[in-house]
Amino acid sequence: MKSIRNEAPACCPNKCEPFDVEYWSLVRADQDPDLKDAALGGELNLVRCPECGTYFHHKGELIYFDAQAELLAFVFAKDTQRKEQQLRQRMERDYNVIKNTLLVQLKIDYPPVSVFGLDELKELLHHMEKIAAESEVIAAASAQEGFHIVRLKPSYAREHHFPLYVPVLANNQTANDYAVAASKVLKSGLKSKLLLHFKDKMSQEGALLPELA
Numbered sequence: 635m636k637s638i639r640n641e642a643p644a645c646c647p648n649k650c651e652p653f654d655v656e657y658w659s660l661v662r663a664d665q666d667p668d669l670k671d672a673a674l675g676g677e678l679n680l681v682r683c684p685e686c687g688t689y690f691h692h693k694g695e696l697i698y699f700d701a702q703a704e705l706l707a708f709v710f711a712k713d714t715q716r717k718e719q720q721l722r723q724r725m726e727r728d729y730n731v732i733k734n735t736l737l738v739q740l741k742i743d744y745p746p747v748s749v750f751g752l753d754e755l756k757e758l759l760h761h762m763e764k765i766a767a768e769s770e771v772i773a774a775a776s777a778q779e780g781f782h783i784v785r786l787k788p789s790y791a792r793e794h795h796f797p798l799y800v801p802v803l804a805n806n807q808t809a810n811d812y813a814v815a816a817s818k819v820l821k822s823g824l825k826s827k828l829l830l831h832f833k834d835k836m837s838q839e840g841a842l843l844p845e846l847a
Contacts, residue, residue, distance in 0.1 A: 635737060637662045637669060644692050650685035657681070657692040663700040673698065674759050678752055691752045697732070698755060703762060704744050704789035706732075712751030722748055744789035762792070768828050769798035775824040776801035781815055790845040794835065797828040800844070812844060813837035 638660040643652040657679045663670040672678040679692045696709040708725045725748050733742040749755050773783050781801035791798050801815040816833035820826065835841060 635660075635662065637666050640694065642692075642694055644681050644683075644690075646683040646686060646688055647690055648683065648686050648688055650683050650688075653684055655681045655692055657694045657696075659694060659696055661696065661698045663698060663705075664702050670700070670759070673752070673755055674763070676752065676756050678755075696752075696755075699737070701740055702788070704787065705762070705792075706737075706742065706744070706746045707755060707758065708746055708748045709752060709755050710748060710750050712753070715750045718748075718750075744787075765792070765828065766798060768826060772797045772801075772819070772824065772826055772829050773799040775822060775826075776815075776819050779819055779822050781819065785847040787845040787847045795828065796832045796835075796844070797826070800829070800832055809836040809838075809841035809843050813841075 637658060639656050640659045641654055641656050644655045644657075645652050658669065661669045661673065661678070663673070669678065679694070679696065680689055681692050682689050693711040693713070695711065698707040698709055699705070706729065708721075708728070710721050714721060725746055729746045733740075747758070749758055776783050776799070779801070782804070783799050784802050785799055786796055788798060790796070800812060801819050803811045803815050806812060806815070813833045813836035816829050816836065820829060820833065832844075836844070
């Protein structure tokens, strides 16, 4: 499945005459890095009113999908947030259709997320970029301390506020083993809230093994 563009009227916030535009209704960020960059830069579905010259985001709904990041985001218009409950219910229905038809070959096993407005999508993507950057530092620090490194399932890591990469002991068998490895890397001088949070959660009584990619 490829990225899809649709055509629809756009309404300028300055009450100018509506005009037709093309906008992205489905973005495959894993296939179209330029569209991912546009979303990160706040330029995705940005249109210009031909009458007054004002730039604004088209309000058409968007599905943003990144297979590597395990992110399937439904982007609703910001002014529809008052209908959040109904939209989330519709999102669940649409999600089941999409994963069992258009994306069936990918065997999606993670839940969708919803955001309101392209600014919220931009914030989410920037947050994910920060996590990815901190995770790379964790991986480098762990390797320097002689640890093997494993990659967590991206959707699992995002849901639990964990890094994408964590250190492991040679014979990791329990969640606490992960906590011990993380603690040793942190004691080496690494400052990482993500790894600290991971260590604290893995050291709790009854903690389950993390989900690996």
